[in-house]
Amino acid sequence: MSGVSVTKDAEDAAPAANDLVVLSNVNKHFGALHVLQDIDLTIARGEVVVVIGPSGSGKSTLCRTINRLETVDSGDISIDGKPLPQEGKELARLRADVGMVFQSFNLFAHKTVLENVMLGQIKVRKADKKAAEEKARTLLDRVGVGVQADKYPAQLSGGQQQRVAIARALAMDPKVMLFDEPTSALDPEMINEVLEVMQQLARDGMTMIVVTHEMGFARSAANRVVFMADGKIVEEAAPDQFFSNPRSDRAKDFLSKILHH
Amino acid sequence: MNVLLDNFPAFRDGFIGTVSITAVSSLIALVLGVVVAGFRVSPVPPLRYFGTAWVTLMRNTPLTLLFLIFFFVVPEILFPGMSPFVLGSLALGFYTSSFVCEAVRSGINTVPLGQAEAARSIGMTFAQTLQIVVLPQATRTVIPPLSSIFIALTKNSAIAGAFSNAELFGWQKLMSDKGYDIVPVFIWVAIGYLIITFTISGLFRLLERRMEVAR
Ligand SMILES: Nc1ncnc2c1ncn2[C@@H]1O[C@H](COP(=O)(O)OP(=O)(O)OP(=O)(O)O)[C@@H](O)[C@H]1O
Ligand SMILES: [Mg+2]
Numbered sequence: 001m002s003g004v005s006v007t008k009d010a011e012d013a014a015p016a017a018n019d020l021v022v023l024s025n026v027n028k029h030f031g032a033l034h035v036l037q038d039i040d041l042t043i044a045r046g047e048v049v050v051v052i053g054p055s056g057s058g059k060s061t062l063c064r065t066i067n068r069l070e071t072v073d074s075g076d077i078s079i080d081g082k083p084l085p086q087e088g089k090e091l092a093r094l095r096a097d098v099g100m101v102f103q104s105f106n107l108f109a110h111k112t113v114l115e116n117v118m119l120g121q122i123k124v125r126k127a128d129k130k131a132a133e134e135k136a137r138t139l140l141d142r143v144g145v146g147v148q149a150d151k152y153p154a155q156l157s158g159g160q161q162q163r164v165a166i167a168r169a170l171a172m173d174p175k176v177m178l179f180d181e182p183t184s185a186l187d188p189e190m191i192n193e194v195l196e197v198m199q200q201l202a203r204d205g206m207t208m209i210v211v212t213h214e215m216g217f218a219r220s221a222a223n224r225v226v227f228m229a230d231g232k233i234v235e236e237a238a239p240d241q242f243f244s245n246p247r248s249d250r251a252k253d254f255l256s257k258i259l260h261h
Numbered sequence: 262m263n264v265l266l267d268n269f270p271a272f273r274d275g276f277i278g279t280v281s282i283t284a285v286s287s288l289i290a291l292v293l294g295v296v297v298a299g300f301r302v303s304p305v306p307p308l309r310y311f312g313t314a315w316v317t318l319m320r321n322t323p324l325t326l327l328f329l330i331f332f333f334v335v336p337e338i339l340f341p342g343m344s345p346f347v348l349g350s351l352a353l354g355f356y357t358s359s360f361v362c363e364a365v366r367s368g369i370n371t372v373p374l375g376q377a378e379a380a381r382s383i384g385m386t387f388a389q390t391l392q393i394v395v396l397p398q399a400t401r402t403v404i405p406p407l408s409s410i411f412i413a414l415t416k417n418s419a420i421a422g423a424f425s426n427a428e429l430f431g432w433q434k435l436m437s438d439k440g441y442d443i444v445p446v447f448i449w450v451a452i453g454y455l456i457i458t459f460t461i462s463g464l465f466r467l468l469e470r471r472m473e474v475a476r
Contacts (some may be wrong), residue, residue, distance in 0.1 A: 067382055087304050089386060097385025106375035110398050120383035123393060165379075172383055 019081075019175055020045045020207050021066060025249070028061060035061045036072070037231040043176070048208045050218040050239070053228035054254055055113055059211040063180045066209065067098040073183030080175055082110050099169030099177040103185050105161040107153035113140065114149040117168050125172065127177070132171075139167040143197050159190030176207040183214060213258060215243060227251045264441045265449050275432035276453050282350055282418045282428060283457060287355025287411050294361025299391050301366055303380075304432045312362070319359035324417055328352045332424050339391045349421035364406040368399035388405045401472050408465035 021043040028036040035058040042159040043049055051059050064070040065077060068084050068091055077084045079098060085091045106121045107116050117136035121127040127135075140146045143163040145156070153161055162182055169177060176205045179198065195217050202221040203207060212218065218225055227235040229250045235242065246252050265272060300312035304311060319327070331352040372395050380390040422431030429450055436446045 069378055069382065087387075091383050092381070092386045094384075095382055098382070100376060100382040102379065102381075104375055106373075106379035108376065108379065108394055110394075119393065120385070123389055124384040168379075168383065 001025065018044050018188045020047075020079065021209070022076075022078050023062075023066070024076050026065065026072050026077060028065065028070065028072045032251045035231050036065065037261050039075070039233060041226065041233065043207060043209060046205045046207055047224065048202045048206075048210065048222045049224045049226055050222040051211045051226045051228060052213060052218070052254075053234075057228040058231045059228055060180050063100075063178050063211055066178055067100055068178075069100075082243075096120065096172045097175045099172060099174035101162070101165050101169055101177065101179045103181040105153070105158070105165045105185070107161055107164055109153055111152050112152055113145065113156070113164050116153070116164060119170050120168065120172050125181050132142065136171060138165070139170050140164070143167045144193070157190060158186045158238070162186065162190075162194045166194075166197055166201075170201075173184065179208065179210040179212065181213075183212065196206070215258075219243065227254070229254070264445050268436065268439075271435060272429075272432055272449065272453070274427050275429040276456075278422075278426055278428035279415070279418055279430075280457060282346065282353065282421050282426060283411075283415045285346075285350040286357060286418070287353035287414060287428055288362050288428050289350060290357035290410075290414065291407075293354065293358035295365055295396070297358060297362040298365035298369065299388070301362065302369055302391075305388060316362055319356050320363070322356070322460055324353070324356050324420055327356050328424055331444075345421075345425045349424055349426050353414060353417060353421065356417070357410060360410045360413075361407065364403050364410060365396075365399065368403035369395055369408075371402050372398045401469075403470070404469050405417070408462055411465075412439045415457050415461065416454065424460055 016107055019042050021041075023041045025037050026039040027034070036073050039062065041049075041062075051062065053059055061070055065072050066079070068077075068087075069209060079094060081238055082094065085094065107113075108119065113120060114133065115227060117139055118129070118132040121132035121135060134249055137149065140149055145160050145167070148156055148160060148164070153164070155163065166177075166182075182198070183194050186194065191214070195214060198208070198210070198217065199221050208221075210217070210222070222239045225235075225237055225239050226233055227237075227242065227246070227248070227250070235246065235248045235251050237247070242251070243255065245253055297312050297315050300308040301316070303309055303312075315363050328349070331348045332345070335348065339354075369391075376394055376398065377390050380394040381387075385393065418428060419430035421429045433450045437443055
């Protein structure tokens with residue numbers, strides 16, 4: 001998060017380099033299923049984009065193509081001007097710049113909370129152990145789980161685990177953070193503690209792509225809502241406009257369903 | 262007229278022979294098995310094909326045939342002048358590596374996919390993901406089958422005796438050639454093997470308990 005204010009300045013200095021994540025004409029199939037259809041999406045530095053849509057519409061797949069956990073069939077994806085390379089060392093390096101937070105947390109089960117946040121710094125960024133530990137403790141404090149540092153993930157609540165997962169991603173100083181339904185595996189009383197961390201991150205200027213159905217978060221933190229259905233981006237709008245006055249019938253239909261629940 | 266006391270040096274040599282060939286080929290099998298398991302789950306297709314071919318070939322060839330190939334074909338074509346001990350250890354190690362590989366691979370499959378995805382998403386390479394995140398979590402499930410595999414290896418080492426290696430089972434032939442009663446000879450040989458296999462299963466049980474405490 002510390003590097004974010006710097007990128008904000010860079011943004012003013014070089015508006016041409018403002019686009020951080022660019023997907024153009026991306027297509028992907030799972031067998032006969034066309035999960036991503038001609039996706040064009042550009043995310044600017046410092047922008048917070050919420051992706052919303054019915055189950056199976058391809059939101060997770062979209063998220064996962066951005067750090068190439070899923071390959072695409074055609075189209076181009078670039079991050080900070082660099083196209084995603086093939087599987088290998090270079091891709092690994094690029095992935096380190098893209099933080100990812102999963103629905104099911106995926107903390108390393110055999111490592112303590114502290115080790116979870118140190119591991120990437122040491123093994124990928126080649127930071128020395130002392131610096132890595134210091135940074136890990138700072139980040140854990142920031143997300144409010146500093147006292148849990150020496151526990152194993154299984155000893156933490158879901159909300160705490162997810163905040164550790166966010167700290168683990170932040171430890172790499174990512175340029176952009178991807179969140180795939182970060183709160184949907186959580187009990188209701190834990191949702192807010194995670195959303196608050198994400199909101200703070202957004203305020204600090206982190207570029208974020210967030211798949212979520214939390215409208216409160218979308219309204220308060222997002223610059224833009226992207227609505228997906230059946231593998232296509234159906235509508236893009238500012239949050240207030242999207243929620244109060246959706247243009248497409250698909251979005252109207254979807255919103256009426258989630259609002260009445 | 263005690264067969265063991267009268268022929269103790271030969272028995273001791275056989276016992277040491279079996280222990281050494283077991284130890285060396287276990288090491289070969291373990292290292293190779295883990296590496297080939299890595300190949301089999303690798304994102305690089307040629308490595309995967311190699312891994313599959315290796316397992317298919319080594320696991321389905323009768324061990325005696327593999328020994329024949331190692332003793333009569335390999336020295337002719339590839340490396341002449343290797344000792345029977347090295348050739349025997351390689352044959353047994355290669356053969357057993359295919360079983361180790363499959364045990365390790367099934368262990369890898371018990372680790373939730375999300376663990377590897379999380380590792381890759383923070384920028385770890387495939388090798389780092391396997392080494393740092395996946396294999397340590399697979400170890401616990403792999404230990405019990407590995408124990409059986411290494412016990413089988415110990416007993417399979419008897420075949421090396423037929424290929425001019427001094428080992429425990431060969432001592433039996435030596436003794437019966439000398440005209441000793443076959444029953445006590447077999448009992449001593451069995452006891453020799455039991456000492457080794459009990460040690461192996463004991464070691465593995467210790468390892469298993471150690472891992473439970475670590476959690
Ligand atoms: N690895 C896979 N193999 C085959 N089909 C898949 C795979 N992953 C996802 N799919 C299918 O692709 C479609 C889109 O999946 P995706 O997970 O991207 O949807 P989603 O919008 O994230 O849905 P949800 O809200 O339920 O998480 C679904 O129909 C799903 O069944
Ligand atoms: Mg999803």
